[in-house]
Amino acid sequence: MHRAETAAFLNHKGGVGKTTSVANTGAGLTLLGKRVLLVDLDPQSHLTGFLGIGQEEIGATIYDVLRGRAQLREAIVTRPLKARLYIDGRDSQLSMSLVPSSIELSEAEMTLAGTPMREYLLRRALSGVAGDYDYILLDCPPSLGLISVNALAASRKVFIPIQTEHLALQSLESLMEKIESVMAELNQDLVIGGLIATRYDGRKNLSRTVVEALRERFGVLLLDTMIRENIVLAESPRHGMDIFSYRPRSYGMEDYLNLSLEIMGRIAAANTLFSVERGVIRSNDGTGESDLSGRAGGGTGDGNSIVDDDSAIPV
Ligand SMILES: Nc1ncnc2c1ncn2[C@@H]1O[C@H](COP(=O)(O)OP(=O)(O)OP(=O)(O)O)[C@@H](O)[C@H]1O
Numbered sequence: 001m002h003r004a005e006t007a008a009f010l011n012h013k014g015g016v017g018k019t020t021s022v023a024n025t026g027a028g029l030t031l032l033g034k035r036v037l038l039v040d041l042d043p044q045s046h047l048t049g050f051l052g053i054g055q056e057e058i059g060a061t062i063y064d065v066l067r068g069r070a071q072l073r074e075a076i077v078t079r080p081l082k083a084r085l086y087i088d089g090r091d092s093q094l095s096m097s098l099v100p101s102s103i104e105l106s107e108a109e110m111t112l113a114g115t116p117m118r119e120y121l122l123r124r125a126l127s128g129v130a131g132d133y134d135y136i137l138l139d140c141p142p143s144l145g146l147i148s149v150n151a152l153a154a155s156r157k158v159f160i161p162i163q164t165e166h167l168a169l170q171s172l173e174s175l176m177e178k179i180e181s182v183m184a185e186l187n188q189d190l191v192i193g194g195l196i197a198t199r200y201d202g203r204k205n206l207s208r209t210v211v212e213a214l215r216e217r218f219g220v221l222l223l224d225t226m227i228r229e230n231i232v233l234a235e236s237p238r239h240g241m242d243i244f245s246y247r248p249r250s251y252g253m254e255d256y257l258n259l260s261l262e263i264m265g266r267i268a269a270a271n272t273l274f275s276v277e278r279g280v281i282r283s284n285d286g287t288g289e290s291d292l293s294g295r296a297g298g299g300t301g302d303g304n305s306i307v308d309d310d311s312a313i314p315v
């Protein structure tokens with residue numbers, strides 16, 4: 001049966017472009033013909049506001065769902081995109097769905113603390129709608145608490161937006177540790193989809209230096225698409241619009257279209273029947289393996305792995 005690909009956008013550092021990336025990648029994937037559900041997991045509710053969803057339109061929120069007071073399906077709000085797609089001269093109206101958040105979600109750490117299987121509440125809630133979408137994108141809060149753990153436990157991929165600025169790499173170690181511990185203890189299907197460099201300004205030495213450092217440290221995990229600093233990306237939420245609807249001829253739109261394509265490719269590559277690990281092609285159904293390089297026993301690793309040697313990061 002078809003199941004949506006679920007991806008969390010996570011960095012406990014605040015203001016790095018998580019919400020901007022979820023909203024605009026969601027819109028990009030929608031324009032590429034995919035059915036997309038976004039989930040606002042932040043009590044600040046920026047994603048909910050980003051899409052111009054007013055309180056009066058909201059029935060239930062993600063907090064009601066996690067507390068077992070509403071079904072996830074009841075909380076979904078669907079919005080038409082202003083951006084349109086013209087196929088064969090025909091205009092098609094597209095829409096994107098969202099599960100909204102509210103400030104009450106800030107109580108979740110406390111109120112859900114005693115709930116059995118509390119790390120899997122979101123995973124369980126999403127399983128009921130996974131057949132209805134191609135992608136479910138989760139906008140995490142800037143913390144590594146229970147809500148972000150729920151997002152990681154519900155996802156197959158985690159994407160990490162990183163602002164290309166001073167001290168960008170500093171908090172990454174604790175983030176990687178958290179992701180690894182969730183991989184080991186709660187969700188063995190989870191892989192790192194990639195790191196996304198955001199607010200890149202090629203005129204600034206600092207931006208270039210940060211990207212070089214990320215590439216050196218994380219290799220292929222750094223996505224090729226860099227999201228450039230572009231003022232219209234900061235303006236569009238005030239108009240309740242994604243960038244494709246607000247300024248279709250902008251760098252921001254171009255970057256998020258490329259990011260949407262790259263993310264689709266990464267997800268597809270990681271789901272193929274074969275994975276490549278240190279030069280060894282391995283059949284994921286366990287029917288055998290062959291050595292890509294012709295060396296007995298496979299390669300020696302490329303230094304890009306950031307998880308234990310025993311864990312594969314599909315590339
Ligand atoms: N590429 C960009 N160019 C210009 N401004 C940007 C860009 N990306 C994000 N911003 C702006 O930077 C601010 C932080 O972005 P965003 O809200 O997406 O970050 P976040 O990681 O979700 O923050 P939080 O941790 O508070 O949830 C916002 O005002 C946003 O409009």
Ligand SMILES: [Mg+2]
Nearest residue numbers: 018019042046
């Ligand atoms: Mg945010």
